[in-house]
Structure formats: structure tokens, C-alpha cells
Amino acid sequence: MEQAGPLGAHVSTGPGVPEVRTGTVRVPARQRAMDVDRERGVTAAGAGAGARGEHTHSEPPIPRTRAEGARPVVQRASVRGQILDALRTALVAGELAPGEVYSAPALGERFGVSATPVREAMQQLALEGAVEVVPNRGFRVVQRGTRELAELAEIRALIEVPVMLRLARTVPAARWAELRPLAEATVRAASSGCRATYAECDRAFHRAVLALAGNRQLVQIADDLHRRAQWPLVGGPVSRGRADLLADAAEHTALLDALIAEDLTVVQSLAREHFAGGC
Structure with missing residues (x-):
């Protein structure tokens, strides 16, 4: 059975199909009006959502995260950035499923904004390799297998292990001790069982370690590889279990002790x- 869903789409409510639940990121009225005017301008030029053919009637349901209810008001200058962060979180958490196509208008309804900042954020994710553009439909989340994950782990090891060994010979113990709060933060995040929260803390720890090398390009490249390694696998579990996250976090503290x-x-x-474990 189909009915009008909260995203302004027809959403299947048959047996076994969860209903769409939405969370709203509230945008100031002035910004909302500007977004609407901008969208109308695009539509008038024949390139709006309808012209793009970004249909919403057959999209999969988008679960509401527990954090959405407490999300702060989005400020005008950071709408795109906050939407990008929210989409990255949904991607890591498995709320945007590999192989599924999502349209900017539907996602815009979820976050309470126009399709424009969502489309811009999704274009950035396309540049990062997280999604691919599907003409006249929207964006498809990339499908990754275990081979790609293993390849990413191999590349990360080739980059980061030699750097860590060099730093271990040159960085004083006091500097390593300053990273203890970041390592402990990964343990707390793992204890929560939230993969998205753990992913952020995990990358923050690795960035801090590599930053001691004084090479910003190295940190940026390694962080990009790390982010890609955190995307869910097609056909795999939505998230690793709490025990797996705790084991990964424990490796951070053990590594810091050794350094x-x-x-x-x-x-x-x-x-x-650590890299062989895919974290």
C-alpha cells in the first residue's frame, strides 16, 4: 500500500517496510525564503527539481537519528556545511544505504531546507566518491566490497606506519601524552556503540598523530582514505558491534603507550x- 509520506512522496507502508520518519533542521525564515526564491529561479530556467526529474515516490525510507531531535538551528552561513556533515553521519551510520538513490528534494524535506544546499552537499560527496550522480533521478550511494576495504587498509598502512615509526624516534614522550584525551575519547565513543560518533573520534586521533609530522598534505590525504574506509559495505552489517569498536579503541591507547x-x-x-582491522 502506498500513501503520501512526510517527504512529500509516496512511501510504501506494506508489511515489513518501515515508515519514513523525519527530523527537521530548522532554518531561519529569511534564509528559507532566500532558498525558495533561489529554487524558483532555477525552476524558471528549466533546471529545477522537476526538470531534473528527481522523483521522490519510490525512494527508500530514511530513518530518523536520535540526535536529530536536538539538532541546533542552522545558521545561514553554514547551511551547506551542516547538511554535508549530516549526510556524512547518515552515510557512516548506514541510514543512506549502498546502491539506493536519493533525491535532493526528498533529503531537503528531511532537513527542513530547500533542495539547493542538499544538492551542493551531495555534489561534494560525489567528488569524495561516496555517491554518484544518477541523471534525472538524484544520487546513488556507492557500493563497496571487502576487496576495496582491504585495498584502502593497505594504502593507509603504507602511508601511516612509516610516519608513525619516524615520529616514534623523534617526538618526545610529553607530546605523545598530550594525545591521551583523544585516545580516551575513542574509548568513550566505542562504549556508546554509535558508529558515526566513533568514526569522528577515530579520525581525530589519527589526524593528531600524523599532524606531528608537520605535513598538512599528508594529513589531508590520510584523512580522506580513512573516511572512505568507514563507509558501510554492500551486503554487510549496518554497523560493527560495540565489542569490535571497543577493540579498535583499545588499540589506540595501546599504540599511544608504545609511542x-x-x-x-x-x-x-x-x-x-590496526589497519588490518579496517579502522
């Missing part, structure tokens, strides 16, 4: 095991 102790053998062993 402080300047134990190069343990640093190399832990680093390689």
Missing part, C-alpha cells in the same frame, strides 16, 4: 594490526 615508551617493535606491530 610514549619508544618501543618501535610494538608500535610497528600494533599499527599494522
